[in-house]
Amino acid sequence: MDKLAGLGIDPWSILLYLVNTGVLLAVLTYFLYKPLLKYIDQRRKHIADSIEESNRLRSEFEATLKRAKEEREEAEESLREELARLKKFTEEERTKLYSEMDLARSEMIRKAQEEIDQKKSSLIKEAEKEIMSLMSKIILNIVQNKVPQNVIKESVEDAWKQYSK
Amino acid sequence: MLNDFLTALTYETIRFVAKHPSFFEESAQKRADLLEAVRLGKPFKQYLLEAKVEEFMQDLSLLLHFINDSKNTNVAENALFKAVLEFFTDTFSDKLDKLDADFYTMNSKDKKSFLEALIKSDTLLANALKNLLMNKSYQEIAGEISVLSRRVMNKGILLVQMPIEAEAPLKKQIRDSLQKEYPFSFPVFQINKQLIGGLRVFQDGKVADHSWLSRVNFFTSL
Numbered sequence: 522m523d524k525l526a527g528l529g530i531d532p533w534s535i536l537l538y539l540v541n542t543g544v545l546l547a548v549l550t551y552f553l554y555k556p557l558l559k560y561i562d563q564r565r566k567h568i569a570d571s572i573e574e575s576n577r578l579r580s581e582f583e584a585t586l587k588r589a590k591e592e593r594e595e596a597e598e599s600l601r602e603e604l605a606r607l608k609k610f611t612e613e614e615r616t617k618l619y620s621e622m623d624l625a626r627s628e629m630i631r632k633a634q635e636e637i638d639q640k641k642s643s644l645i646k647e648a649e650k651e652i653m654s655l656m657s658k659i660i661l662n663i664v665q666n667k668v669p670q671n672v673i674k675e676s677v678e679d680a681w682k683q684y685s686k
Numbered sequence: 687m688l689n690d691f692l693t694a695l696t697y698e699t700i701r702f703v704a705k706h707p708s709f710f711e712e713s714a715q716k717r718a719d720l721l722e723a724v725r726l727g728k729p730f731k732q733y734l735l736e737a738k739v740e741e742f743m744q745d746l747s748l749l750l751h752f753i754n755d756s757k758n759t760n761v762a763e764n765a766l767f768k769a770v771l772e773f774f775t776d777t778f779s780d781k782l783d784k785l786d787a788d789f790y791t792m793n794s795k796d797k798k799s800f801l802e803a804l805i806k807s808d809t810l811l812a813n814a815l816k817n818l819l820m821n822k823s824y825q826e827i828a829g830e831i832s833v834l835s836r837r838v839m840n841k842g843i844l845l846v847q848m849p850i851e852a853e854a855p856l857k858k859q860i861r862d863s864l865q866k867e868y869p870f871s872f873p874v875f876q877i878n879k880q881l882i883g884g885l886r887v888f889q890d891g892k893v894a895d896h897s898w899l900s901r902v903n904f905f906t907s908l
Contacts, residue, residue, distance in 0.1 A: 668883070685863055
């Protein structure tokens, strides 16, 4: 101990320092370290919970996202199919409409042509009739007024011979 | 219209039979000899030659009935009326056809002279015919004879249309030919200028058209 005293180390100071440090540690531990550790634990727990919550949320979100993505894909697929069907239907309807229009147009042209032909035929017949009427008048005028009596007399005799056959 | 003629016929036949009361008992040859001397148309002589006394009396009664009430007297197929019809369609038609359009424009005196030359006899029958031709038109006389033909023999109308007046020989030729085809019929000649040439024959609703008009119409209808 004298050696230690000779070095300047007081064992009672060391002890005091040790007790002091102990009391300090105890007081710090009770008033600082424990609350602090508690707080830190709480924070750690809170952070862990948060992390867990966020992981859970992220998982949920991912699941939701995935579901939404799947639904969107399904909807897109359905829409594509609907579009394809609509396109096909439109195409068919357009084809049908075109062919109906063609038919209607052909029918109209045919009817117009028929009417034109009828009109033409009727005009030709009227013209023929008028010409025949005129010819008849001319011929009758000639034979009624210009034929000599003896020719008419001979015609009567010839007609009688023809009748008698 | 034919009553005067029929009355004259009645008178002549009665006069003849009264002159020869035993006529119907005589032989055919004797009858023929007696009829030779009388001036009656050939059809009437033929009738008297063939008739029996009962038939003659009935026919005479029918004739008188007809003269009084022609509309209500049935003369179908009667032998005496057949003879009358034959006289008109055969003997008389020759005389009728000799009357051309000029005859109807003559004055009475010229007409009378013409008829005296046409019908030389002066019996009651001949005078009745002259009166008929003097006072009635061709169409009227022809119409009456056609009606008689229908009543006695049920013959239809026979009409021959021509554009001009045909000469008597042609008319006779036509008449003879048509009467061979249609006995007891009386072809009526009619002028129709519209025919232009040829002729047209109407018989019982049928038409045989050999006119120039029909040919013109045919050619213009082609």
